Amino acid sequence: MKNFSKYFYVILFFLSINSIFSQKRNFEIKNGEFLLNGKSFVIHSGELHYPRVPMEYWKHRLQMMKAMGLNTVTTYVFWNYHEESPGKWNFSGEKDLKKFIKTAQEVGLYVIIRPGPYVCAEWEFGGYPWWLQKDKNLEIRTDNKAFLLQCEKYINELAKQIVPLQINNGGPVIMVQAENEFGSYVAQRKDIPLEQHKKYSHKIKDFLVRSGITVPFFTSDGSSLFKGGSIEGALPTANGESDIDVLKKNVNEYNGGKGPYMVAEYYPGWLDHWAEPFPKVSTEDVVKQTELYIKNGVSFNYYMVHGGTNFGFTSGANYDKDHDIQPDLTSYDYDAPISEAGWATPKYNALRNVFQKINAQNLPDVPQPVKIITIPEIKLSKNADLFDYIDLQKPVINNLPLTFEDLNIGNGYVLYRRKFDKAQNGKIEIKGLRDYAHLYINGRWVGEMNRYYKKYDLKINIKAGETLDILVENMGRINYGAEIVNNLKGIISPVRINGNEISGNWKMYPLPFNQFPKHNYKPKDIATRTPMICEGEFFLGETGDTFLDMRKFGKGVVFINGRNIGRYWSKVGPQLTLYIPGVWLKKGKNTIQIFEQINDNTNFTINSIDHPILDQLVK
Incomplete structure (x- = not known):
């Protein structure tokens, strides 16, 4: 009888618990x-x-x-x-x-x-x-x-x-x-x-x-x-x-x-x-x-x-x-x-x-922050001129520049290239620039266009036989307001020089940066203002969160162990560091890769610090 009573109450207990959870x-x-x-x-x-x-x-x-x-x-x-x-x-x-x-x-x-x-x-x-x-x-x-x-x-x-x-x-x-x-x-x-x-x-x-x-x-x-x-x-x-x-x-x-x-x-x-x-x-x-x-x-x-x-x-x-x-x-x-x-x-x-x-009970303890580390100077031992990489790629050829969407890429960059049989001297206009571009003649930097500053033209002097390169970056599609319906990227209107539309034999090289470009790096002097891709290795005995110091760089993107960490634009700020989550770092060997667009002060080293810099305008 005692055993029956004990089992009865045990069964009753589990039935009541089951009833609570089934409510x-x-x-x-x-x-x-x-x-x-x-x-x-x-x-x-x-x-x-x-x-x-x-x-x-x-x-x-x-x-x-x-x-x-x-x-x-x-x-x-x-x-x-x-x-x-x-x-x-x-x-x-x-x-x-x-x-x-x-x-x-x-x-x-x-x-x-x-x-x-x-x-x-x-x-x-x-x-x-x-x-x-x-x-x-x-x-x-x-x-x-x-x-x-x-x-x-x-x-x-x-x-x-x-x-x-x-x-x-x-x-x-x-x-x-x-x-x-x-x-x-x-x-x-x-x-x-x-x-x-x-x-x-x-x-x-x-x-x-x-x-x-x-x-x-x-x-x-x-x-x-x-x-x-x-x-x-x-x-x-x-x-x-x-x-x-x-x-x-x-x-x-x-x-x-x-x-x-x-x-x-x-x-x-x-x-x-x-x-x-x-x-x-x-x-x-x-x-x-x-x-x-x-x-x-x-x-x-x-x-x-x-x-x-x-x-x-x-x-x-x-x-x-x-x-x-x-x-x-x-x-x-x-x-x-x-x-x-x-x-x-x-x-x-x-x-x-x-x-x-307003809580009767004590709130839970605040979790400890993730450990912070700093990474000393990393040498970017592999460096290449972006144009060397471009020259190895197969272009898309069209009578007029194509948008990112026409080229079937969503993000990143497109290099637009055209060779001129006749000299062109005057003002080049790209009213349909989306969003940011550097222009080069035979690999030599000649100027910047920038949608933020509404700068859509510059003076240019192209000699017969020279090649014009326009490296265009998508800086992010508009996410608010009526203009969200106008969000094509790249060059979305004719390129004009002295008011004349430039058509015929445009070559386009998509650079979506879904992965960092693979390249056979060879020792070479890279001219200032030439866009460059860089790579380096660093070794860690322990991992933790850190902040990559981008103050020596101009504008571009950073990859850590194959992950695109994001854009930097240290020439303007206010963000001058990039947050690197410790879970994306490894004990032992790590790889850093950087695409530097501006390159006006060639740098081949980088380091991290223990805090973010998010509020320093540069100009």
Whole structure:
């Protein structure tokens, strides 16, 4: 009888535990509130984009968020990050979205997904694949059949990653955004009727529903832009709104007179461009605004809580009346509470104190930062003139210069070459330059053109029989505003000399830098101002994060152990270092490769330091 009683209670215990775990978990919007498993819930979220952080560091950064006092992580999903070429999808390795979501759940964070398809985010082309522009019948971000077909394919592929991890399926995903900041686009594209705009945005939400996503939807716009951006059946949330009364008034107007109230993007920092000052937001202002949201029960998401890095060619660009393009930095530090390298900043510590006051239990300990190392002088022992490499490649020949898209490359560089039978003396104009170019005659540098400074011409003197080379760089496609529809790269209009169009026998050499160019390096003196490729080896007894010091270099890209770390432009700043994650270094032999475009002070050594330099304008 005693044994029966013991087993009875054991069975009863396991049945009760099983009952608890089998209870349906859910997240809903009801009676003007967010409800988590039936109880009122206020979202305290931070934005972190998994492609901007090495996957080995995902858990560390998420633990940093948890230790700060947040309960949710928000991430964009970048379409062009996962569809690597038409129909070729990659959600594995560092692109494993499921793993990121599951890691957040392990850490104890809920997840909000922002899938776009347009995301902005200072990311190349706002997340769109560059090759969409190859379809002449396709117009992005509108009620266009060809575009919507591609959007639906993307959403269906993405849903395979998200649906199994929704909260009602046992995962941590509690909300999904439909489109992104569409109200500002509607305001800028007045050439399209509002009804047509609305047809498009509502179809995006319909695709999300049909894909199997069942958690609540929301939109995200400036609070004065809800008319264009709101979508029926999705909660309107405000970006950057600091006034609680304004927030409530605008949400009420488009949400049946009630909440919940959420600021989907509150900015504790701001984005950065090359050649412009590094903007900062004071800790005092961020703390004050956070306390105001908390006092009023407003949900919010820090954009960004941790920015990370625009590795490779992933950074996008803006534009304004003074600059036809404003390319974004490689660093996406954002002056965020958690720095680019994952360090707790004074802003982080101040916010942690705020959240500790509203938590009955002690917050988790702040994780230790990743070890920092410095690398002494590395000799770049292998050096080559880029033109020597070009001369070994097979060109594409056409009557007129072709765009990057026509040449079937998305990023990197194209060298445009033409030999002249007759002398040309005067002004060369390339009004369709996208985005940055150096010009050479018979390998001799003659000048720079630069879309940032609206410099599209220069004086030139070409003798009969000489060859003109134009090395053009794509500095990142525009990711925000009406100009996003005009994002072809390379030379997209005729080249003119003294007003005459130069046609016939253009040779083009694509340099996508998907991999660093392989070359048989031979000893050779390289003339100043000649673009060069360099390579060196260095040996490490231990690994750790570090910051490559680019102050002796001009402009280009760096590869470490085969990975494109990103662009540098030390001639202008404000970023003068490149963040190297320790997990991408190796004990023993490592390889560094550099493409230096400007080369006005030939350097054959480089080193790293123990801190970033992100705020020093050079000119």
